[in-house]
Amino acid sequence: MDERENELKEAPLEGALLVGVEDRDDDDLDEDGKADYAREVLEGILSRMDLDATVDVREDDERVVLDVAGPDAGRAIGKKGQTLDALQFLVNKIVNRFPDGRRYIVVDSGDYRDRHDKNLVNMARREAKRAVDQGRTITLEPMPARDRRLIHLSLAKFPDVTTKSNGEGLGRRIQIIPSSGSRGGGGGDRDRRRPRRRD
Amino acid sequence: MDQLAELIDYIARALVDDPEDVTVEAVEGDRAIILELTVAPSDLGKVIGKDGRTARAMRTLLSATSARMRRRAILDILE
Numbered sequence: 001m002d003e004r005e006n007e008l009k010e011a012p013l014e015g016a017l018l019v020g021v022e023d024r025d026d027d028d029l030d031e032d033g034k035a036d037y038a039r040e041v042l043e044g045i046l047s048r049m050d051l052d053a054t055v056d057v058r059e060d061d062e063r064v065v066l067d068v069a070g071p072d073a074g075r076a077i078g079k080k081g082q083t084l085d086a087l088q089f090l091v092n093k094i095v096n097r098f099p100d101g102r103r104y105i106v107v108d109s110g111d112y113r114d115r116h117d118k119n120l121v122n123m124a125r126r127e128a129k130r131a132v133d134q135g136r137t138i139t140l141e142p143m144p145a146r147d148r149r150l151i152h153l154s155l156a157k158f159p160d161v162t163t164k165s166n167g168e169g170l171g172r173r174i175q176i177i178p179s180s181g182s183r184g185g186g187g188g189d190r191d192r193r194r195p196r197r198r199d
Numbered sequence: 200m201d202q203l204a205e206l207i208d209y210i211a212r213a214l215v216d217d218p219e220d221v222t223v224e225a226v227e228g229d230r231a232i233i234l235e236l237t238v239a240p241s242d243l244g245k246v247i248g249k250d251g252r253t254a255r256a257m258r259t260l261l262s263a264t265s266a267r268m269r270r271r272a273i274l275d276i277l278e
Binding site: 048049 | 202205206209210213214216245248250252253255256257259260263264267
């Protein structure tokens with residue numbers, strides 16, 4: 001965590017918050033003005049949180065990515081990205097208040113979301129391997145729907161495990177279950193030291 | 200206006216249909232500040248959200264901000 005904050009502190013500052021730098025070279029993409037509105041809202045919230053940060057807009061056809069940078073970017077991310085997720089949720093609610101022409105707004109900071117996803121997939125593979133090696137079900141930490149979906153997808157083709165979610169709401173967790181089919185097939189049977197599935 | 204109240208006021212006004220009906224009252228306690236948010240009855244759902252998710256997101260930002268000020272803040276949505 002500290003490492004990340006330091007990295008972010010070294011990120012170049014691109015002018016003070018709320019200074020409207022008119023560097024749009026893609027106005028045609030933002031014909032509905034939602035990207036600019038989203039940026040304005042996010043800047044408004046960040047400054048009222050007393051955070052020294054700038055917001056840049058990256059957009060493609062479907063989504064608008066708001067990139068938070070500056071000395072307080074680490075604080076805008078928060079523990080486990082909770083602050084960043086809350087910012088993203090609220091900016092989406094505000095910008096898509098009316099049903100016409102919804103646009104999905106991603107609030108990111110540098111490559112935070114990318115790295116978060118990669119870490120998640122690596123962790124899932126590690127735990128899946130452990131589930132197979134130890135022949136027992138592994139239950140992960142509770143996590144948001146989006147992260148659970150990513151894990152289900154990334155393990156869909158992982159050999160000898162299945163995944164499912166258990167629990168309600170914020171407490172919903174993924175279980176990684178070694179498939180019973182893995183008992184016979186492989187050549188590794190003679191190496192099995194431990195009874196399967198239960199102790 | 201108190202800075203924390205201003206944060207909630209800004210977000211709430213952006214969320215609702217009737218921003219002029221939004222008020223945030225800051226009640227200073229010994230150990231915590233209580234922010235009493237009122238909105239037009241028709242806008243209640245907009246500040247609470249499905250399963251309380253909007254209210255929860257506001258509280259997350261509120262505690263992130265208040266923690267740095269070494270304060271504790273409670274968001275109370277009045278019905």
